[in-house]
Amino acid sequence: MQMTTRGHERPIYRDVKLNRQSLRHLFITEEASLDLLKPLFEACKRYYKQSLVITDLDISPIKTNSYQLIPRAKSAQFVASLVKGQLTRTTIYIAGTEGFMWDIQNLVLKSGIDKESIRMFEPISDTRRVICTHCFTVMDNINHRTTQCTGCQRMLEVQNKFSELHAAYSGVQLKFDPKQSPLVRPRPSSKLF
Ligand SMILES: [Zn+2]
Numbered sequence: 001m002q003m004t005t006r007g008h009e010r011p012i013y014r015d016v017k018l019n020r021q022s023l024r025h026l027f028i029t030e031e032a033s034l035d036l037l038k039p040l041f042e043a044c045k046r047y048y049k050q051s052l053v054i055t056d057l058d059i060s061p062i063k064t065n066s067y068q069l070i071p072r073a074k075s076a077q078f079v080a081s082l083v084k085g086q087l088t089r090t091t092i093y094i095a096g097t098e099g100f101m102w103d104i105q106n107l108v109l110k111s112g113i114d115k116e117s118i119r120m121f122e123p124i125s126d127t128r129r130v131i132c133t134h135c136f137t138v139m140d141n142i143n144h145r146t147t148q149c150t151g152c153q154r155m156l157e158v159q160n161k162f163s164e165l166h167a168a169y170s171g172v173q174l175k176f177d178p179k180q181s182p183l184v185r186p187r188p189s190s191k192l193f
Helices: 031-043 072-083 098-110
Strands: 024-030 048-055 068-071 090-095 118-120 128-132 138-142 146-148 155-163 168-173
Touching (some): 024 031, 024 072, 024 098, 031 090, 068 072, 072 098, 090 098, 098 118
Parallel strands (some): 024 090, 048 068, 090 118, 128 168
């Protein structure tokens, strides 16, 4: 196992090494984390490998000798075709932000590949994806312990409970001290993660 979850707390990520039991190695990464994969690319020169790099640029997919560069909007479609028919002796390596990696893992699992064949790198940033437990709005790139929900406008406290399904941490309405004026609201300013 490369990653475990203790209860629903923040997942633990371990060092990722090339799985030499596999014949095929598939890499899926956001553009910002491409460098993380370089040691593995080098290590698997003699193996079959394919790579998808997801970019935020609004481009048509580009195929180079070493990878396919695809826009984020097309990632589900490309991941599905990448893993299609690769059920055995294949290892899938995923790098990027935490929400991205778990989204990709969920897509890969849907294709029938088991979790043991998936390796996730340490997330490239500490930003979290947060899901509001009141209106289920999902917000990406949250850097603070508190944040305002963009859906219901509640001030939320970001919990350490990670939902694998949503690839997100839950955000629960802040409880205010009743002695305080309701107009005095905590500001989302304390740097946390
Ligand atoms: Zn909300």
